[in-house]
Amino acid sequence: MAKLSLDEIQKVALLARIELSDDELVVASSEISSILDFVDTIQNTDTAGVELTSQVTGLTDVWREDLVEKCAIAPKLLLASTPDMQDGYVKVKKVL
Amino acid sequence: MSQYKPTIGIEIHAQLATNSKMFCGCNNDSRDALPNTNICPVCLALPGTLPVINKGAIDMAIKLAKGFNAEVARTTSFDRKNYFYPDSPKGYQITQMDQPIIKNGYVEILVGGEFKKIGIHHAHLEEDAGKLTHPDGADYSLVDFNRAGTPLTEIVSEPDIKSTEQAKRYLQEVYNIVTSLGVCNGDMEHGNFKFDLNVSISDSSTLGTRTELKNLNSFRNAERALNYEIARQIAVLESGGVIEQETRGWNDTKAVTFSQRSKEQANDYRYFPEPDLPPITLSQSYIDQVQSQITVLPIDVRKDLVNLNLNADEQDVLLAQPATIAIFKDAESALKKPELIKKAVNWLVGDYQSILATNKKPHLTGERLAELIELVESGVISSKIAKSIFADIVAGAKPSDIVAQKGLKQVSDDSELENIIKKIILDNPKPVDDYRSGNARVLGFFVGEVMKQTKGQANPSKVNQLMIKLLKE
Numbered sequence A: 001m002a003k004l005s006l007d008e009i010q011k012v013a014l015l016a017r018i019e020l021s022d023d024e025l026v027v028a029s030s031e032i033s034s035i036l037d038f039v040d041t042i043q044n045t046d047t048a049g050v051e052l053t054s055q056v057t058g059l060t061d062v063w064r065e066d067l068v069e070k071c072a073i074a075p076k077l078l079l080a081s082t083p084d085m086q087d088g089y090v091k092v093k094k095v096l
Numbered sequence B: 001m002s003q004y005k006p007t008i009g010i011e012i013h014a015q016l017a018t019n020s021k022m023f024c025g026c027n028n029d030s031r032d033a034l035p036n037t038n039i040c041p042v043c044l045a046l047p048g049t050l051p052v053i054n055k056g057a058i059d060m061a062i063k064l065a066k067g068f069n070a071e072v073a074r075t076t077s078f079d080r081k082n083y084f085y086p087d088s089p090k091g092y093q094i095t096q097m098d099q100p101i102i103k104n105g106y107v108e109i110l111v112g113g114e115f116k117k118i119g120i121h122h123a124h125l126e127e128d129a130g131k132l133t134h135p136d137g138a139d140y141s142l143v144d145f146n147r148a149g150t151p152l153t154e155i156v157s158e159p160d161i162k163s164t165e166q167a168k169r170y171l172q173e174v175y176n177i178v179t180s181l182g183v184c185n186g187d188m189e190h191g192n193f194k195f196d197l198n199v200s201i202s203d204s205s206t207l208g209t210r211t212e213l214k215n216l217n218s219f220r221n222a223e224r225a226l227n228y229e230i231a232r233q234i235a236v237l238e239s240g241g242v243i244e245q246e247t248r249g250w251n252d253t254k255a256v257t258f259s260q261r262s263k264e265q266a267n268d269y270r271y272f273p274e275p276d277l278p279p280i281t282l283s284q285s286y287i288d289q290v291q292s293q294i295t296v297l298p299i300d301v302r303k304d305l306v307n308l309n310l311n312a313d314e315q316d317v318l319l320a321q322p323a324t325i326a327i328f329k330d331a332e333s334a335l336k337k338p339e340l341i342k343k344a345v346n347w348l349v350g351d352y353q354s355i356l357a358t359n360k361k362p363h364l365t366g367e368r369l370a371e372l373i374e375l376v377e378s379g380v381i382s383s384k385i386a387k388s389i390f391a392d393i394v395a396g397a398k399p400s401d402i403v404a405q406k407g408l409k410q411v412s413d414d415s416e417l418e419n420i421i422k423k424i425i426l427d428n429p430k431p432v433d434d435y436r437s438g439n440a441r442v443l444g445f446f447v448g449e450v451m452k453q454t455k456g457q458a459n460p461s462k463v464n465q466l467m468i469k470l471l472k473e
């Protein structure tokens, strides 16, 4: 079983911007490790001769002409679920 | 002391001058827009939305490939770069990792009178993030998503650049290419053209550890930051230290580079193929069709200008202005003779630039500039008169019309000029005596008088010639 260390879990949590308590770290460690085991199982599948696939629709060249289309929904409405606004800006926790 | 040589690689981010954003129809020009007004469910990443590729951005990349002497990938696709930051609504950036649209090119730069090729590893398309501002002293930041989804091209050079001077020339040349192809507005104050510089130094053939100078937005700062960083690295090595691979910023006020602890490493971005965007396939005939719209490349103009013995500054003035290049090319084909073409260049880098500073809507054409030069060349008007009517021509007047209208034809007729000169000699006995007793400098006074009386319309070489003849009588 591929066991992830608590440090590795901590780093993944940081990248995902999720805060985990010490107890949650332990739980996440065993859960994520079991997910990795499942990935191992999949990786053992024989894929010789199978083409690498990241698209399943078979579509190509889906594009649009370079034309401006004003959004029919008012910006105010688009941002209605924003917790905090100031002078038209979205207000967030201080970064930098 | 060892001889350390720098090795520099550059990543440039140029904003594409499309009408709409990369993956939605929002207006791509938000210079005069209020914050968060050019937004829609797609660029805000509201649930259930899907991006659609802007064909205009693809076409611009195809043009750029020609400017970079590069291949256009026949199949190109997009990837996700995952990171969380308040300026990124989706929590990832759509970019190109595996199959960038432009590959294996080069840019020619002119250094020390010779052309040198700087390799372009690749250039890819991606989207910009929103804009974050940090009000002074506030415990919050503000986000404007108008820029979120603006198309960018990231141009990645090979580490072929060996000095600060070469780096500067390379940046200038790429800038000329993207602006002259109409692919980027080149407004550096608005961050249209930004770059990261990778620098290492070494006294052997093994490359040293590199640092990355992030987010520079002026040529001058690039030069200062590079000079500083190269000197800093030398000082570290000379004192027995080691260079740490790190990201560094440039502090303009203090004129130093400083360490920026970066939170994420490349593999932390967990790139994977963008499932929402099918790949783009480009046929050779389509690529040819788009590239055939390009009439002239800056490097060809530069080579022309080098042949006309223009210095680098004069070349850059022209090359930074695609519209002026177009005027130059038209004047060049009308004038044909190198000495006259050189005159056209002199107008364009001289008087024309001063007029451009105030006249934002010039109407000068290559044809009219050529006509003006021909009028002087054939002696119809003096170069002084040409200078005096140039502003009118830039404002839209036809040279021959304005000469006729204002009665500015040069006086070259001998008898007419002789009468004027004879009168001046009579009116000025003292200077005449001076001249006859050997003071040749008073000749300038006489010529000036003739010019005054003819309102600058006398042919100067003719005046000189007649003046000397008549003074001797």
Ligand SMILES: [Zn+2]
Residues within 6 Å of the ligand: B021, B024, B025, B026, B038, B039, B040, B041, B042, B043, B044, B149
């Ligand atoms: Zn949008």
